[in-house]
Amino acid sequence: MTAYVLEAWYVAAWSHEVTGEPARRVVCEIPVALYRTADGRAVALEDRCSHRGYPLSAGRVVDDALECGYHGFQFDCAGTCIRIPAQEIVPPRTRVRSFPVVERDGWIWIWTGDPDRADASRVPDTHWMTDPEWATVTHSFRFECRAELIHDNLLDLTHESFIHTSTVGDDYIYKHGITVVVDGDVVSADRLMPGVAAPPLYASTMKCEGLYDRFHCTEFHAPSFHVLHSGITGQGRPREEGYLIKVMNGITPIDAHTSHYYYAFSRNFGVDQQWATDELVEGLRVVLQEDADALALQEIGLQSRPPGEFDVLIAQDAGVAKARKVMARLLAAERTPTAADAAAPAASGTA
Amino acid sequence: MQLLLRGAALLDPDDPVAETVLAASPDSLARARWLWDVRVARTLEPAYAAASTGIGPHRLVVRTADDVEAQRSRLELDSPSALRRPPHELWLVVVTSGALRHGAFTVAAGDVLVWEGDDPTSIELEPASDDVVLEQVRLRRSDGSELRWVP
Secondary structure: OOOOOOOOEEEEEEHHHOOOOOEEEEEOOEEEEEEEOOOOOEEEEEOOOOOOOOOHHHOEEEOOEEEOOOOOOEEOOOOEEEEOOOOOOOOOOOEOOEEOEEEEOOEEEEEOOOHHHOOHHHOOOOHHHOOOOOEEEEEEEEEOOOHHHHHHHHHOHHHHHHHOOOOOOOOOOOOOOOEEEEEOOEEEEEEEEEEEOOOHHHHHHHOOOOOEEEEEEEEEEOOOEEEEEEEEEOOOOOHHHOEEEEEEEEEEEEEOOEEEEEEEEEEOOOOOOHHHHHHHHHHHHHHHHHHHHHHHHHHHHHHOOOOOOOOOOOHHHHHHHHHHHHHHHHHHHHHOOOHHHHHOOOOOOOO | OEEEEOHHHOOOOOOOOOEEEEEEEOOOOOOOOOOEEEEEEEOOOOOEEOHHHOOOEEEEEEEEOOOEEEEEEEEEEOOOEEEEOOOOOEEEEEEEEOEEEEOOEEEEOOOEEEEOOOOOOEEEEEEOOOOEEEEEEEEEEOOOOOOOOEO
């Protein structure tokens, strides 16, 4: 199994995807069944019945419990088995893991680590999704690549000059340097591009011609989420005066070679213009498909790369390099036994 | 390129021997000839103590190959200052006391700034508190050619 940072929140679904019909997701190689109770609460249980391993997501919701479709075992929201149709006694081991869930601004987050360490305050801010001053477009993609490649992609936006030539790319991007800031588990890479044209995808929506100061700042909340603060403003003017875009990217590993990509694009201009939204829905789908195609090819390239060969990083990769170091630190911290672990008695006997 | 490393990102508070690479070239051995690296390390005998950051006493460790030169100096920033960095040099500044403003950033004691390449070469620093003290490291190639980094 690939190593994942598990003491973390991951986006598992959009709110509208979690209903009274169970849905399956795989997060960091962990199968998860998602459903919603009658009072609207989202629930996440391990998607593998403890009886015979059947996926619970193939069953149904009965009185807020999830019923296995194979032999009818029922599990409540905490993962405790509350009914075995064929007998009265429920063996204590007949339970499945439940995951802490946070539902906020249309996102369903699950905590894949120790439930006692699940801190909802660590879920990144996404309030633009529900702020009436902003309009939002969303997409969901399955990327045929490891999650790390998507992190790299978002932290080094010079690829826009080559991958996204018809939408958000321009040669001026890679000609401007970046400022990288590392603060705890957050890495940001900021690029200011003074006196340039607006990106083709947004120019008509923004109704702007001429030259502006363009900017984009990728803010990576390790290990799973990026907020891209971008936009254009008048030359020499503060960013907050301009047309602003917040691109939120939930990157959730499925396994070593595939990833869920939950994408939301919020804008503070043309908020009520449906034609603009329609145009962005299609334009952003193109952008994401271009990324998906490129990273799938990169994944193939990496799988055939001989051991001992590594990326050659350049100065524009400063954010990439620092993010990798933060991820390595988080992984190492999870491998290091805590004092509590050391004090725990050794397991005895077998079930 | 410029890099701002916040003090909280530098050292693992649970690891008494933690040492963090701030900038280096190359970033991994066996890929290219090693040229230089700059690290921050915890120590009982600090070169400076940025107590206000909560990361405790630590010091800079600068190592260079024979064809790379390092120059270290201590700066007291009592008024706005514009530093001119030759584009072939890589500079690193640690705020050891007080706080300063650099562009949109407030840089506090224990934070580290790194610059390289041609953007920016004019560096404007402004004190944001009293008693601002910096430790500056200038790295250059002995033959005057450009020195770059891989962070």
